[in-house]
Amino acid sequence: MVRLPERTHSVYLDYHASTPCDPRVVEAMLPYFADTCANPASSIHMDGRKAAQAVETARQQVAASIGAEPHDIVFTSGATESNNLAILGSARASSCGRMRILAGAIEHKSVLAPCRSLRHQGFDVEIIPVARDGQIDLHALTDMLDKRTFLVSVQAVNNEIGTIQPMSEICELVHAYGALLHCDAAQALGRIAITVGSSGVDLLSLSGHKCYGPKGIGALYVRGGVRNAPLESLVYGGGQEYNVRSGTLNVPGIVGLGAAAELAEGERRSDSCRIEQLRDCFEHQVISAIPTAHRNGAVGARVAGNSSLTLPGIEVEALVARLGDVLCSTGAACALGAPEPSHVLTAIGLTRADAYSTLRIGFGRFSTQDDTSYAALGLVRTVEAIGRATLAAKRRILGEYTHLIH
Ligand SMILES: Cc1ncc(COP(=O)(O)O)c(C=O)c1O
Structure with a gap:
């Protein structure tokens, strides 16, 4: 040595x-481990309502950090689950007959693996090449897009080489063919500005532990609101999170993600x-x-x-x-x-x-x-x-x- x-x-x-995890995030989370330990679904008592209120405050904080509305946000266990939900959930709910999915060559495996798994269900999955600097080859993307394309998945920021993708330009191309754009923004929150309104993305994944929040928590943004989204659940049960993601909510984690998202954008x-x-x-x-x-x-x-x-x-x-x-x-x-x-x-x-x-x-x-x-x-x-x-x-x-x- x-x-x-x-x-x-x-x-x-x-x-x-x-x-x-930022100490300010830890501080925000602490009361929800023991003092207010109630299940947010237990709205019959005061602590249940407090927990539910904390979840809704976090939903607002996450939404505000990316320029979305609170009802556009569904909480998940992290970006891996958000990516799976965006890709598999939208593909399974799709009734438009479009069967083509495009994903960037340097996407995280939690994007590439669900895309590839859809091949078994008859989807045609193609990989969009990138240039030497990691940026999506926009000419190749244009050539690959067609009226059969259902979904395109491109990350905002790469987790190995840090390359930032031109999301607005990509979105314009994708929407011109009537396809949906999913963006894995796990490495983006707090590092680049994310404004879902102007970039136009339809689905966007976030991860708590990539932005000074806790591990095991994430979110998926769904344009137009989660409730009406054509998104089939991957987890069935009690119908939490607008029936899209069942399971008792991870209140401390959600509160932590909310606090982290607010700090990330603020700082x-x-x-x-x-x-x-x-x-x-x-x-x-x-x-x-x-x-x-x-x-x-x-x-x-x-x-x-x-x-x-x-x-x-x-x-x-x-x-x-x-x-x-x-x-x-x-x-x-x-x-x-x-x-x-x-x-x-x-x-x-x-x-x-x-x-x-x-x-x-x-x-x-x-x-x-x-x-x-x-x-x-x-x-x-x-x-x-x-x-x-x-x-x-x-x-x-x-x-x-x-x-x-x-
Ligand atoms: C770009 C990207 N997407 C997705 C993930 C998965 O995130 P999580 O650990 O929250 O499941 C990571 C984590 O390494 C990542 O860097």
Whole structure:
């Protein structure tokens, strides 16, 4: 392990994987674990009504953060469920006879997997290619759209390379063919402005733990209101959430998502400005010390906290393990136990070798300048140490080989 100045805490730079729950969010949630533990469906007593009121306040907060109406919001267990509900729920409820679904090549697996599963029900599922910077190829999308297209799914922000998609332009194209647009905005809330009215998206997924809220909670926005939406439920039971998502409501989680969404939109500009400076400073330090390193994603259209760096010749899984108290992620295998390189990195044209040499660093609300400098120094020194060790191993092997020849 490379020796760095003593520290009492680790440096968390994995904000794409999950964000710390903001202490203000935790505070808002606390009363709903024990003090007001009632089921919001128990409207017969005072605490049940209090819980129901807390849920409706959170619904308003989530709606306001994306420019929607409260009745457009259904609470779910996270963006995975929201994506599944949007795609499977709308496809199963569809009666228009349209059977074609298009999804971006760098979508999260919680979009790609439900889309692919619809092939078994006769849907024609096609993948929209992206350019080298990760942006949707709008010409390809135009060519792929036709009157049979029922749904298009494109994320607002990518979780590995941070690329921001031009949602309004995509929406215009999709609506011109009378299709629906679903947007996975799990990585977008608090990072870019989301205004469902002007962007025109029909369905939009959110996740609590990507915007400083708790894990296990999310929401789906449905244009025109959840009650009348052509959306078949994936979970049957007591008929909660307008009969679209049954199950006792996770009141503390919902309250947390509401508080997090309000803070995310309220602090978006100041957070982004500060975080961008940290990220740029980090990249400058790393790239000037390791000139072979290169950035992935749309450099001019990526979220402030994202840094996806390819370090040619460095096996990043080993690097991340050696970084010790600097906590970041490989850009290569984010799904559980996945041996394959990331589909995002290969879709933007990286070779398998470069995909395995790609590091994903995520800065966020609680990142500091001190953490950033420490992480850059740690990364550079560790890469140098790996380089020296590789060179020594090569020399040793060469020495042994020469000895054999003699
Ligand atoms: C873009 C994107 N979509 C969906 C998800 C799934 O979100 P959740 O963990 O809330 O199910 C993630 C999480 O990694 C994500 O980054």
